[in-house]
Amino acid sequence: MSNVVIVGAQWGDEGKGKVVDLLSSYAKIVVRFQGGNNAGHTLVVNGVQSILHLIPSGILYKDTRCLIGNGVVVDPEILLEEIKDLSSKKIDVTPERLGLSERAHLIMPYHKAIDMAREKAKGVSQIGTTGRGIGPCYEDKISRIGIRVIDLTEPNVLEEKIEENLREKNFYLTNFFGEEPLKADPIIERYVAMAKELEPYILDVSMEVDGAIRRGENILFEGAQGTHLDIDHGTYPFVTSSNPVAATACTGTGIGPKSLNSIVGIVKAYTTRVGKGPFVCELTDECGDFLQGRGKEFGATTGRKRRCGWLDLPLVKYSSRVNGITSIAITKLDVLTGLNPLKICIAYENQGKTMENVPAKLSTLSSCTPIYEQIDGWNEDISEARTFDELPKNTRAYVKRIEEFLHIPVCIISVGPERDQTITSNNPFNGDIS
Numbered sequence: 499m500s501n502v503v504i505v506g507a508q509w510g511d512e513g514k515g516k517v518v519d520l521l522s523s524y525a526k527i528v529v530r531f532q533g534g535n536n537a538g539h540t541l542v543v544n545g546v547q548s549i550l551h552l553i554p555s556g557i558l559y560k561d562t563r564c565l566i567g568n569g570v571v572v573d574p575e576i577l578l579e580e581i582k583d584l585s586s587k588k589i590d591v592t593p594e595r596l597g598l599s600e601r602a603h604l605i606m607p608y609h610k611a612i613d614m615a616r617e618k619a620k621g622v623s624q625i626g627t628t629g630r631g632i633g634p635c636y637e638d639k640i641s642r643i644g645i646r647v648i649d650l651t652e653p654n655v656l657e658e659k660i661e662e663n664l665r666e667k668n669f670y671l672t673n674f675f676g677e678e679p680l681k682a683d684p685i686i687e688r689y690v691a692m693a694k695e696l697e698p699y700i701l702d703v704s705m706e707v708d709g710a711i712r713r714g715e716n717i718l719f720e721g722a723q724g725t726h727l728d729i730d731h732g733t734y735p736f737v738t739s740s741n742p743v744a745a746t747a748c749t750g751t752g753i754g755p756k757s758l759n760s761i762v763g764i765v766k767a768y769t770t771r772v773g774k775g776p777f778v779c780e781l782t783d784e785c786g787d788f789l790q791g792r793g794k795e796f797g798a799t800t801g802r803k804r805r806c807g808w809l810d811l812p813l814v815k816y817s818s819r820v821n822g823i824t825s826i827a828i829t830k831l832d833v834l835t836g837l838n839p840l841k842i843c844i845a846y847e848n849q850g851k852t853m854e855n856v857p858a859k860l861s862t863l864s865s866c867t868p869i870y871e872q873i874d875g876w877n878e879d880i881s882e883a884r885t886f887d888e889l890p891k892n893t894r895a896y897v898k899r900i901e902e903f904l905h906i907p908v909c910i911i912s913v914g915p916e917r918d919q920t921i922t923s924n925n926p927f928n929g930d931i932s
């Protein structure tokens with residue numbers, strides 16, 4: 499038995515979906531524990547691409563059960579769309595395959611309206627959110643006025659809560675932002691209709707995960723976003739509104755911390771970021787364009803161009819600390835082919851001082867410059883390599899340098915988007931935290 503958590507070690511889009519899909523064949527259950535449909539996880543199997551926003555990336559394996567934990571914020575409209583979309587691809591997302599926590603909070607139309615109105619009002623100082631209502635939904639959860647999945651089972655309660663919340667939200671939307679108010683009736687009608695469709699999926703995720711742990715079954719916890727988008731540990735305020743770090747696998751599903759055996763940090767071989775916020779290693783030259791183009795770095799949720807830069811190891815080292823990462827998966831290594839020389843950031847410089855940690859003060863982080871180490875690149879196509887030894891010498895040296903800097907072993911190397919374009923040196927389901 500082994501329970502594995504997958505977390506993003508950078509600013510999201512590290513390739514978590516691909517790794518979760520890959521490891522799902524070893525898992526009885528795959529469970530999402532935070533975030534919402536701000537996530538876009540891409541899986542490519544036999545040339546067919548699927549992008550998942552809410553349903554866990556284990557859904558392509560017919561024997562894997564997928565769960566959405568209490569820590570996730572759920573837009574029911576998107577969830578139903580995703581279920582239908584998968585069904586049209588002959589993946590039947592029945593209640594036998596998918597369960598939804600009764601304690602998860604629901605994203606409501608007013609959350610999206612507030613998210614977008616706030617971004618519009620902020621103008622140049624906007625966060626660059628995905629506009630999916632994530633922040634406002636978590637705000638309501640913490641303010642204790644949120645609407646939970648369980649409320650879908652009681653239409654009267656649902657109606658009352660929507661009406662009450664709308665009085666406050668409409669005041670805010672109209673008087674503060676100058677936006678149009680939302681009408682309660684169509685929202686109530688729509689949510690009551692969706693409740694009927696979703697009811698068979700609703701259950702107690704904590705009980706189910708706990709049962710699986712007791713039976714000794716393998717569980718895969720699928721993180722969304724990345725450590726530097728974490729509301730506590732990220733580049734605040736340019737972050738998301740949840741905690742994408744590994745500890746949330748417990749609070750976001752309802753199990754204890756002793757149940758986690760292995761924390762896999764997903765590290766893209768270079769760095770990307772969507773939305774605003776400091777980015778020490780950002781490249782705005784032709785090298786950045788090369789990474790953006792070769793890496794097809796467009797947001798899987800919003801389609802926005804991702805900002806690109808060299809690998810930032812202080813950023814990843816910070817992530818390894820706050821997550822307790824036990825092994826790393828390096829993704830998109832193939833994208834670096836043809837770039838020579840390569841650079842890796844090993845520390846920051848600020849006002850003549852060398853810094854090895856990511857500072858909390860945003861103005862300090864924004865004025866840091868990277869201290870790079872140069873590494874010889876390679877020109878060989880590595881996308882067909884299936885063992886570490888099949889990689890060119892310089893590629894192996896790049897991987898070894900990352901391992902050596904972080905003092906963490908590499909368990910997986912991804913050399914292409916396809917499931918089988920992978921080198922697995924150590925299956926995280928076999929290894930335990932010692």
Ligand code: GDP
Nearest residue numbers: 511512513514515539540798830912913914915
């Ligand atoms: P996630 O949000 O962490 O799941 O990552 P995304 O799906 O948003 O972005 C990762 C992108 O890189 C997707 O388009 C993947 O298909 C693709 N990808 C994943 N691993 C590799 C890889 O090793 N090489 C290449 N070239 N593409 C990859």
Ligand code: IMO
Nearest residue numbers: 510511536537538626627628722723738772773
């Ligand atoms: P996955 O799971 C990359 C970013 C947004 C924005 C900030 C806040 O695919 O890695 P939000 O809508 O969450 O309030 O936006 O967070 N962001 C992501 N960036 N990958 C993601 O998810 C992201 N989810 C949110 O671009 O900068």
Ligand code: MG
Nearest residue numbers: 511538539798
């Ligand atoms: Mg993504």
